[in-house]
Amino acid sequence: MQNTVYLETFTSPANYQDSHKIDISLESLVSYSIYKFCSPDGVDIKFVYKNGTIDNVSVFTQHYENVKIYNANDIPWQVRSCNFPVVKYEDTIISGLCGVARHICKYRSMKNLSHEHEEGLLGFRKSCLQAPNEVSIWTKFCEVDIIKTVNNILGSDQLQEIPKNLIRFENHLNKPVKLHNIYKIARELKKENMNLNSNEIKQDTKEMSQKERVSKPRKWKSNIKKSLEIDCTTKIEELHISHKFAEGPFLTLADLILFISYYIIIQSIGTTYFESLLPLTYKWFDNIANITELRNILDILPKVTIKPLKIDNVIVPTIDDVSLYKSDPKRHNPKKRLFTKESDIENALSALQDGMELKITYNKMNSGIKWDDIPNGANPCAGHLPDDRIVRKSQQLENLALAVLNIAKDGDLIVDFCSGSGHLGILLAHLLPKCTVILLENKEQSLLRARARVHEMCLKNVLLFQCNLDFFVGKFDIGIALHACGVASDLVLDKCLKANAKFVLCPCCYGSLHATDRLTYPRSAKFSSINIDQYLCIGHAADQTHKDHHLAERGAKCMAVIDSDRARLAEEFGYRVTLSRLTPLSCTPKNNLLIGIPC
Structure with a gap:
């Protein structure tokens, strides 16, 4: 079993043989530190030489003994298809x-x-950093934001x-x-504190009884159970659970990931100044x-080469x-539901031009597909869906599967x-x-369900x-996506265009489209006047396409507008694109189908 x-x-293998020093990225440093701390059973570690220009912003020099460095051609192609780690x-x-750090923790050999x-x-239900950074503010902070911050600091001479x-x-x-089971934790912590206090009282009573003779012990009723009761209507602020660690009262994987980055930051800025600014x-x-x-981590970090910054007239932005909790009620949500006026929609549609x-x-x-011949692992009938849902799901799959069979x-x-x-x-x-x-797929639980079905069918x-989509950088021949939500459909399209691959896409959630650091709208030059x-x-x-909705016809037109823009972008990349609709239309309100073939 490979793990x-x-x-x-x-650092190339030859240079390592001469110096026994290697240059690694911050992500590699964090992953290696967690690996050393966990000492995972049955998990190997390999360094892969990345040829090309070294980005000094994200390089750390460390002394390692007995390290073997592999060239990229010596590792599986599947590994080369993704960003490291x-x-x-x-x-x-x-x-x-x-994701890599979580995997290492699952094979940890040392005791808690x-x-x-x-x-x-x-942590609780093994959920720490489980949500992908595309949907979790917390995971994004640990995996993307703080890494960028460290690299920016290391790439500067002065902190402005x-x-x-x-x-x-x-x-x-x-x-x-904020924790899922915060009231239970509050009761347990209160019980621990009461036990400590109870032990102290018992010790004091024992000492007193040795000095004084008590004629008759007093009967008393314990109020411990009552005092442990914490009403779930109690405000979280009154539970007296503080951020001793990043996610609350317990040390988690997030603490280890952040600790390594903050070690470098503090060394760069200076302990005294950092403490005064961020106590x-x-x-x-x-x-x-x-x-x-x-200590396994603490022994590694001093070997990192860190350049101190010049500190002078530093600005503290507002x-x-x-908090970094997604559910913080004070958080501004730029993706909150958009309400549009009828006049706005009509004016937007009137801006469309011929062609x-x-x-x-x-x-x-x-x-069609003979579903009776399809094994359970690939057949919606084998699930726990209602009958009408089984029919519609089968129709969706049939439309896309037949489109792929036609071009594969x-x-x-x-x-x-x-x-x-x-x-x-x-x-x-x-x-x-x-x-x-x-x-x-970026959701761990969804992929585990898929893996179980693949193994059940013995598919090789x-x-x-x-x-995440952006972590995949490999070449492929056909890209497909059924109801990839919002911008995900555009990210998939971009992956296909970059790889010059055929694509079969059925988009979804048009109303959640928004500009990002990787996407601008409209997508094509043809639609640039919008x-x-x-x-x-x-x-x-375009999301107003529900069954029997009086605006469904206009919603279908708006879907066609957005998908036409996507098709025009593909045409600019030299593709031949068709835009059709799933059969029957009733199988899903989001029933457009984009098929692209490189010319």
Whole structure:
């Protein structure tokens, strides 16, 4: 069984033999430190030489003994298809700092520390950093934001402004702790404190009884049970649970990831100045630094080469005083529901010009799938869906599967982006045994369900990738996505265009489209005369396609507008694109189908 962690290094095997020093990225440093702390059973670690220009912003020089460095051609192609760090575990690839760190923790050999939750570093229900950074503010902070902050600091000679991410974490530590089972934890902590106090009282009573003879013991009724009661209507602020650690009263994996980054930050800025500026963060850092069992990490960090910054007239920016909890009621939500006026929608549609929209063709399927011949693992009938849902799901899968069968050839690598639990990809793997199918999904539990079905069917042509879309950088032949929500459909499209791969896409959630650091709207030059407000207004109206809705016809038109823009973008990349609709239309309100073939 292969279970290997792959980390990138900028030092060639030959240079390592001469110096026994390697240059590694911050993500590799964090992953290696957690690996050393956990000492995972049965998990190997390999450094992979990354040839090319060294980015000094993210390089750390360390002395390592008995390290073997591999060239990129010596590692599996699946690993090369993702950004480092990467784990290859049997037929599963895990990419991304938090996902890799979680995997390492699952094979940890050392016993839990007294500072941890009873379920270990992954905390209650093993949920620490489980949500991907695309949906979790907390995971994004640990995996993306703080890493960028460290790299920016290391790339500078002078500190001109306190990074906003440092202030965000300071604010977080000052806010009430929010946990799923916070009232239970509050009762347990209160019980522990009462037990300590009770033991002290018993000891005092014992000492007194040795000095005084008590004629008759008094009967008394214990009020312990009553005092332990904590009403769930109690305000969280009154539970007296503080941020001793990043996520509350227990040490978690998030603390270890952040601790390594903050060690570098504090060394760069200076301990005295950092403590005066961010006292809660320094207290948190000092708590962790004084845990003796973390010596494996503490022994590694002093070997990191860190350049102190020049500190002079530093600006302290003002930011929103909110925590890093997504549920913080004070948090501004830029994606909150958009309400548009009828006049806004009509004005946006009137801005369309002739020739913008792609003609919608009729999706005529020449044949169907014989579902009675499809094994349970790939058949919606084998699940626990209502009968009408089974019919509609089967129709959706049939439309996309037949479209892929029409353009696939033997040996193709097909990527099912945002695969969920793998309904479409597993069906294709069964129908196309001479093709390889990758199920790419960033939610761990969904991919585990898919993995169980793949193993149940004994499919040998399926690989599972647990990672965000942007972590996947490999080449492929066909990209597919069934109802990838909002911007995810555009990210999938961009992946296909970059790889010059065919695509079969059925988009979803048009109303959640929004500009990001990687996406701008409109997508194509053909639609450039439409401004962003008009575009998002059309996207919002495109979600009004529910059955028997009086605006469903206009909603279908708005869907066609957005998907025409996507098609025009693909045409600019030299693709031949068709826009059709699923058959029957009733199988889903989001029934557009984009098929693109490179010319």
